[in-house]
Amino acid sequence: MHIPRLLINFKAYMESSGDRAVEISKSAERIWREMGVLIGVSPNIVDLRLISSSVEIPVFAQHVDPIPAGAYTGHVPPILVKEAGARGSLLNHSEKQIPLRHIAESINMMRDLNLISIVCSPTPSESAAVAALLPDAIAVEPPELIGSGIPVSKAKPEVILNSLRSVKAINSAIPLLCGAGISSGDDVKAALELGSYGVLVASAVTKSPDPQRKIRELAEPIASFTRA
Numbered sequence: 001m002h003i004p005r006l007l008i009n010f011k012a013y014m015e016s017s018g019d020r021a022v023e024i025s026k027s028a029e030r031i032w033r034e035m036g037v038l039i040g041v042s043p044n045i046v047d048l049r050l051i052s053s054s055v056e057i058p059v060f061a062q063h064v065d066p067i068p069a070g071a072y073t074g075h076v077p078p079i080l081v082k083e084a085g086a087r088g089s090l091l092n093h094s095e096k097q098i099p100l101r102h103i104a105e106s107i108n109m110m111r112d113l114n115l116i117s118i119v120c121s122p123t124p125s126e127s128a129a130v131a132a133l134l135p136d137a138i139a140v141e142p143p144e145l146i147g148s149g150i151p152v153s154k155a156k157p158e159v160i161l162n163s164l165r166s167v168k169a170i171n172s173a174i175p176l177l178c179g180a181g182i183s184s185g186d187d188v189k190a191a192l193e194l195g196s197y198g199v200l201v202a203s204a205v206t207k208s209p210d211p212q213r214k215i216r217e218l219a220e221p222i223a224s225f226t227r228a
Ligand code: G3P
Pocket: 009, 093, 141, 145, 146, 147, 148, 149, 179, 180, 181, 182, 200, 201, 202, 203, 204
């Protein structure tokens, strides 16, 4: 199971939808080939099939509902996400929170479908609650820093350290990513030094005038770290 060390969330930004979503995804794919850093992209659901058919890097939905295919207007069944070519999904992002029991059901459905579940959590204690559900990875993101340009890895290192501690106490095999405000290569380096497996990032890439250059900058410390 390959969990990306750099996961780019396209959210619902105009700057990362449609043709621009394809361009950013292809840039991420280029950097993956160039540097060997596993990069994933998480486009808006409206672009999921387009992106999955445009690149070989792993593509993630931003959300799924714990339901089968069928008469569920407006819902996102995991099996249709798989059908569209995605490798997995984010769950419980701060901007799309769901009850713990839905997280549990979604993880189980995704496991049966061989889809990767990356569950977001806002705090160390929620990271622990989520770890007990055995997702494939957890991404801790303090909501107040999301989109702020103030990196969690520098402004709130204790959130990462305490999440690592609480997740490890439950299952040491679950990788922990962190996100919120990650803007530079140096922020990524700080996250890795604290023990993060990788980072989840959005605006630094989607709003960049040169997304490919930004992706390369964010991937560089991961390449050096994983080589060392
Ligand atoms: O999912 C990533 C995200 O919530 C962080 O957003 O814009 O602070 O990188 P941003």
